[in-house]
Amino acid sequence: MDVVNQLQRQFIDYSASLHREGFLDDQFTQLQKLQDDNSPDFVVEVASLFFEDCEKLINNMARALEQQQGVDFRQVDASVHQLKGSSSSIGAMRVKDVCVAFRSFCEAQNREGCLRCLQQVTHEYSLLKNKLQTLFRQILAAGGSIPVVE
């Protein structure tokens, strides 16, 4: 089907540009290689899982940082730690990089710095989510599967 091929080609080009812009790193390519006939939508499913995790963790961080009586920085740090783990596992490089800075602010117990990082992490995650989800939806709606990028 021409439409599917076109969309798949678009995905490959788009994927390459996401790598170039630093949104995704080599780890994401590794993931795509795990996709096969038994799990054709694996990349989509894993990406969805990651976005769910992100939302949950970002909410945890926001709640912890909102506490007027005194922020529990260890709690914030635990969430940032988890986000750093999952973002590096999926190859979400820019999200991971923000987590690195975020952890320093947690350690320094710097609420302002943490809030700035929270904003940044939310922004990076939203950007990545939009970029990937739109493309996934297009390909799947056209009846195709996510291509493996070489």
Next chain:
Amino acid sequence: MAPTLPSSDQASDQDNWDNGRLARKRQLLIEIVLRNKLTALVVDGDTTCRVLEQLLLRSYGVQTQGVDNGRDAVALIASGVKFDLIIIDMILPVLNGLEATRQIRDMGVHCKMLGVTICSGESERQVFLAAGVDVFIEKPLDPEHLVPILRELDGQ
């Protein structure tokens, strides 16, 4: 008592764009064939990481189970279920990875244990190794680290 968190993080890995390494990684993902049926337990509180690690193992034909906290991991081992390989994160809900590792070793379980964690400091490495893991791997778990271990377990 929760383990101490690292005081500094390593810089972003420029090596990711080394073409030679990329080619070798691609190779590793395809090459290995296991002769024996291996089993593995993945212990990670983060869904994305746990699912990915299980999938990576399954792509090599390893039968896997996953649990999301240290207490369930210890309970599963205590119930007598045997694994060739246990992959465990350092920071876990309910019971942390260090303590879970110690308890598993105290039961007399000698299987290969990999500590796979986002913590990257030398002190974390020493602490995790002292608790009883055989290898300390910084996340993400990748074929380069995993394949030699699978080969060894397979007796290749």
